Amino acid sequence: MRRTRLVLPALTMAALALFAQVPVGAAPAMEWREVFNEDGSITQALTPKAPKEKSSEFRLLAAADVVEVQKTGDSADRFDLVFVGDGYTADDLETYSANVKSKWEELSAVEPFKSYKEYFNVWQVNVISPESGVDHDPTKGLLKNTALDMGFWCQGRDPQTERLLCVNETKAKEFAALAPQADQVIALGNTSKYGGAGGSVATASGSNAQAGQIAIHELGHSIGGLADEYDYPYATYTGSEPREINVTKDPTGAKWGEYLGQPSPDGGVIGPVEGARYYKSGLYRPTANSIMRTLGKEFNSIGRDAMVKAFKAKIPSLNNPVTPPVVPATP
Known part of the structure; x- marks a missing residue:
């Protein structure tokens, strides 16, 4: 492995003390974060936000x-x-x-x-x-x-x-x-x-x-812009059709029409399964248990193809046309 030496601004002691101040008695700002459990299940935890840091103008050089x-x-x-x-x-x-x-x-x-x-x-x-x-x-x-x-x-x-x-x-x-x-x-x-x-x-x-x-x-x-497929912590979804390709509010699964009934790499068969994107009902995922729901699983067909599409959007050479080999004419 090759190694190069570069420099990065590092925090001074004064900058370490420059955190966002929360008024006395005020509730801290909260955010949902994904939590990954040893059994492979994934949930969400409502967690206090980290205090904001000041910009790098307060930093020194470190290697x-x-x-x-x-x-x-x-x-x-x-x-x-x-x-x-x-x-x-x-x-x-x-x-x-x-x-x-x-x-x-x-x-x-x-x-x-x-x-x-x-x-x-x-x-x-x-x-x-x-x-x-x-x-x-x-x-x-x-x-x-x-x-x-x-x-x-x-x-x-x-x-x-x-x-x-x-x-x-x-x-x-x-x-x-x-x-x-x-x-x-x-x-x-x-x-x-x-x-x-x-x-x-x-x-x-x-x-x-x-x-x-x-x-x-x-x-x-x-990379793939995929939604989480687990159903915690909300009850019933009543919003508009999600933008992510691997979740839908349509119980027929028409969003994945060309895939319906086909076997999927995660061991399931493509067909709408209720419970997805943090809701127990009102949203559907393509299969019972892909890696977007449980760690250790494979991506389902919808997720895998979304990832490949994203690779091709990011990497220009993947879109170059393939020239078929020239086959000599039979004498």
Whole structure:
């Protein structure tokens, strides 16, 4: 793997104190976040929002290495996946490299990533932390001095959801920006405890074998524009037809007319199944149990084809016409 040295603005101590202020007695702003459970099920948790950070004008220069894990072409004709790590000291970089390798191997073994593996560039940004580990691991209240502030219980903000592993997304994106391009950022925490979270930066426990499935699910959102197919936490949907291709309010499933009745890679048969996009009724998904509903599953036919379509929209060379070979005339 090739290595380059780049620089990134780092927080000064003064900037660390510049958080958004909440008036005394005021309820904190809340947001829904995906929670990934050890049994593969996915839910949503209403979690206090992280305080906003000030801009990089408050930052100093710090160094970070960018390692080329896989480069198959120019970024203009590739999907660039960037890993950043938290809680890895200089002595932990061998572990971090192994974590990145295992997560990429797991992702690229799942269709349609497997078939399009050679259209991905993969980068590893070596973010160095002063201390090993992440906050609230193995027990709540145990804090570590790390570069990206990653921690369970959503950095300690959510008292209900232990496995919600949140990261400072602003910092993670700034480190990821050191790579030639960052179409998707995945933050790995230096922990073997199961955990992860969705968001503009997906997170996963670096040394936990199950946590890699979180990244696959999140790329379904960010690449394919797919909706979640689980039915928590709402009751009945009464809105307009969803824009996402893998959910519909039509109980006939006409949105997937050409697929109806066909077997699907996730083990089901394409046909509307009620319960999707956070609603127990009023919305339908294409199959009983794809990876957009449960980790460890495959994408269903609708999701897989949406991903391939997105690959072709992002990667120009996939749209080049294929010239058939010239067959010599028979004498």
